[in-house]
Amino acid sequence: MSQLKEAGFEYYQLKNKLQYQGMDEDLEKLTKAFDHLPSDEYAPHLNRYRRYARALIMPRTHEVKWLPETKIEGKDYYEYFQGSFNPEYMGEYRRFPALTKESMNNRLLEEIIRFDFKETFWMREDALMPFHAGIHFVKLLVENEDDTAVSSPNNLHQDGEPFTFAHLIRRNNIKGAMNAISIPEHRGKMPEDVADSEITTSFYLEEPLESYSVYDPLVTHYVGEVEKGNEAGTGERSAILIDFQPTVIADPDQIRSMHGDTSKMIYV
Template sequence: MPDGKGVRKVGTSRGRRGPGGDLWEEDVEETDHRRRSHSAGGGPGDGLDALREHGFARYGAEQLGIVPDGSAAGDLAGIREVFATLPPDPYAPGTNRYRRYSIAVYLPWKDELSWIPGTPDPVHGTVTDFSQGEDDPVSPRPRRVLPDIPEALRGNALLLRLLRWDIEQVLSLKDLGRRPLWAGVHLIRLGVDHPGQAAVSSPNCLHQDGGSASTFTFAHLISRTNVTGGQNVIATPGSAGLQPEDPWTDIHAGFTLTDPLDGYAVHDHRVSHYVGPVRAGSEPGPGERSVLIVGIAPYVPQL
């Protein structure tokens, strides 16, 4: 930590408001006795080098090799249709968060990607068990299930292309070619209907997703319409459990996903991450922020 003398270093930047309402400056390195902000790494286009070096990276449609309003437009529209009808997150009531979740398995030696079938459910058709981190056999967590991704969307060419791109990045970083990879695929929408209403992610603080040291998380923006907020923050692992504006939070980067297929990746055990609430924008009608989240980790035998 700094020596407490309140040293502050500022570079050329643009001011903006951060998740806590405090004024942030993009591309600024700020150091004082309470809080540190780092500008290194993770910029758009940094790709694998930034993910390898800093534990996080940003990317956009160009890095993915996809033109959202070109040949992928029809598939993107199909994904958005499913997001528009997502059911409420049963484990985050009152947050205006909507969600579906399924698991895919990738076999590197066969280049084979397949979806794990869900469990029949009287309300949602099928559901998939969801957990974060390792369960404690002495004090097991209550079983949690989430509504499955619809069968029709599982074959969407753009969804599969994004999923395979994420897997390729992990395989380039880790020697996992002889182990099955699990991919937890989340469809998450934060939606607001009127001015003054907020939609909040969960957990509503800097956090890590849990799991092994080979766990990676990728985010791809599907759409963002008539909302403000939703800033992403990447910080140190020791900042987990804190808010971005807390005095001891140690921030690496803050940014907002705005364009279709804007995204970021994190190496989970090396950073913590957060997305701020979204609120209705200035236009009439509802607003939303829809993001595809893919968590990838190697299969760990339990025998």
């Protein structure tokens, strides 16, 4: 049994697991994509930058198919929703600028998505349909000594998706960004407010493609604030976050399109 299945989290070094000719070049291209991330419009004061995309993973073949973007005023976006799982955006849809086509076509990104998905496990009825993957490019950037960059939500939390994987792309000239894993009962707390015996583990991601995963029902997880390091220039922590959830045939009572309010419905 995998550690992810037994304990709800697992650590990986994907450089040792994904090997193919041209991988270093693909990693360099992914790294450069973080140079041009737009500011998170929902928290511009928190020094957070991001892009996002949604894809489907086909059962058995593990083929990755990118879902169409939403176009608003000539720009491409994807919608994101966490229901009640992010207290900072409770019940709120957010829209993030789409990943570039170059990033979507990057072989290494597809290999990472496929590797992650093969680590997941599902009830048989959940595996009848394609699976949804949400792919986040997130950069925490600090330019001045007094700057702080913050992830969302800034506490021990669950994401609302069954599985989330985090892959470090670049860590440079920063302090902080400690990762912590705890139990579900401590959702909403800060790690320093939890007894040491109930912090399952804490660690730092430092090398490119150093990664970890969580199975949401069994754990809470956290990444700490980022501050500038001692060297000249900016500080940065860039990571790819990938979450998975099933696209099952839902209970009709849970389908909002069955509620009868046609004024809010659209043609697709």
